[in-house]
Amino acid sequence: MPGRVTRPSTKSAAVHRGKPALRVLGTSVSLIEPIRTRAEQDLGITLDFIIEDGTSAQRIAALYPEAFDVYDQWFHNIDLIWPARSIQPLDLTRIERWDEINDLPKRGRLNADAETAPGGNPAHRLYVQEDGELGSQPTGHISMLPTVHNxxxxxxxxxxxxxxxxxxxxxxxxxxxxxxxxxxxxxxxxxxxxxxxxxxxxxxxxxxxxxxxxxxxxxxxxxxxxxxxxxxxxxxxxxxxxxxxxxxxxxxxxxxxxxxxxxxxxxxxxxxxxxxxxRGWYGGLALSRDLDDRRRDAAYAYLNWWLSGYAGAVMARNNAHISNPETARAHMSAAEWDYWYGGKPAGEDLRCPYGRVIVRQGERYPGGSYADRxxxxxxxxxxxxxxxxxxxxxxxxxxx
The missing domain is CATH 3.40.190.10 (Periplasmic binding protein-like II)
Structure with a gap:
């Protein structure tokens, strides 16, 4: 890929003012301020968001596992990251809401009768197989936690x-x-x-x-x-x-x-x-291979927080969907849910995560409902x- 990435700082963020701290490497798609501030508040940790363009984030993740704790990016990039062994398998027994995640990342399609699309389908690189490679056969470990997509x-x-x-x-x-x-x-x-x-x-x-x-x-x-x-x-x-x-x-x-x-x-x-x-894309969260026990515990707490509802609602307002939509629904108004997921006309003006009106009453999401698109x-x-x-x-x- 074009361009070069300067070797990033490897200074650990393990403790900051007495709180566990995590360095999260990713892009501006999901590393946004409303997510950082609420996660810090709910989890009692400090988050350092390392925001890069997609190519740069992927290179840092592959080459410098000591420079980040959590990797927040796209499933198709796992094809380049996993062979570098810079991230570690995720233990599904530590993912609290795994059963709530819908079939799109697990089976590659929402409808069991539908065909799976070609390309970097997340289901084909989700599960860590017994030989350490990635595949679609369910096991007790995954490569990334499926989160935002569209x-x-x-x-x-x-x-x-x-x-x-x-x-x-x-x-x-x-x-x-x-x-x-x-x-x-x-x-x-x-x-x-x-x-x-x-x-x-x-x-x-x-x-x-x-x-x-x-x-x-x-x-x-x-x-x-x-x-x-x-x-x-x-x-x-x-x-x-x-x-x-x-x-x-x-x-x-x-x-x-x-x-x-x-x-x-x-x-x-x-x-x-x-x-x-x-063109489909799917994002997820992965953990650096270099985590010690304390940072690993904080990282799993952060991953579980992403599935707890608030993050999913924020990302909907930023026009991305979450892997367990029904949990996010409790943090959204009926008008927001009907527009972002239901494909219905907006029942009122809708705001982005920063409070600005981005959808006017009566507008309909281009392409219809979540399931349709x-x-x-x-x-x-x-x-x-x-x-x-x-x-x-x-x-x-x-x-x-």
Whole structure:
């Protein structure tokens, strides 16, 4: 992946002013201030949030287990982290609400009759097998605790067409005004969906391209880039939001948290509900292999706190879902639950975690209910078998 990460500080945060302390490494998707302050209050611990972009967080987690206590990121990255043995198996006997977690991360689908989507399906890398590898066969240990997730698409500037297809990312009508996520395990998936929707090409397994398929896709994207089609590439939702705020793009890959940030600042954009389905992502919490007993106890308490309801409600207001929604429901108003999970029109104005109105009364969540959207995942974020080759070609595309 492009860029380099400076060796992080390895100073332990085991004790701070007499309280147990944890260093939590992750991204701004879930490491937000309302989560930190409430968890500290409820648990009597100190939290140091180490916020990086996704690529940097993944590298630190793989290379420097002494630099963090809890790793908060995405399941598809476990394919790069687990082989480094920088995180430890989680003991399910210490996860208090494991039975409340729904089937999406455990079986890869909400509906037992539905097909599982290709790519980095969390169920395929959830359980630690007897040989130490990861798989879908249930055991007493897991790689990460499933927490926040959603089905992402792309955003359109106000006044533009209400796009219903991923092909909008490649539409000539938007040449010079298109932005894409820069992480190869995410941005490539968006463009695979776009290429298929535009009729450019098909793939044997769209979540795991061959070398030849990577070359075909990237060569087509390079040709489009030479014509000035792509305006920018972004690493964080803040960067994506800034592109719309500065009126530099018409259409961009978008995480739902970026959409909330734009709404919070009053920037009018719409989020697409593409007919081809969504790009799915799943987040989770893992523990560094270097934890001593005291920090490990505090870390398990923090993991259990995430499933206790409050965090799930906060993340709903930031447009992400939690793995045990019914527990979060007790911390949400009826209007919030009906909008964020039920797909019903908002019964009142709804606010983000920072208190700003982001949904007006009568608005409906694009794409419908939680079950409707999470049941239409086309491809999960993915670290492919040919990931190293993909990154080389993707970097060529980004740097042209």
């Amino acid at each position: 089905a992402d698409s792309f955003a359109m500037a106000a006044g533009g067409e209400n796009a219903e297809s991923w092909a909008a990312l490649l539409d000539n009508a938007h040449t010079g005004r298109v932005a894409v996520q820069s992480d190869a395990a995410i941005g490539v998936i968006d463009l695979i969906l776009a290429a298929r929707a535009a009729g450019w090409t098909e793939f044997r397994d769209p979540g795991n391209l061959t070398v030849r398929e990577i070359d075909t896709l990237v060569d087509m994207l390079l040709a489009r880039r030479r014509k000035g089609h792509f305006k920018a590439f972004w690493a964080t939702e803040a960067e994506a939001s800034a592109l719309f705020e500065a009126d530099r793009v018409n259409v961009s890959s978008m995480w739902w948290q970026g959409f909330v940030a734009l709404r919070r600042r009053g920037v009018p954009v719409t989020m697409a509900a593409p007919r081809e389905g969504y 999470l049941g239409r995942i086309a491809i999960w974020n993915s670290v492919m078998d040919e990931h190293n080759y993909l990154v080389r070609r993707w970097t060529e595309f980004l740097k042209l």
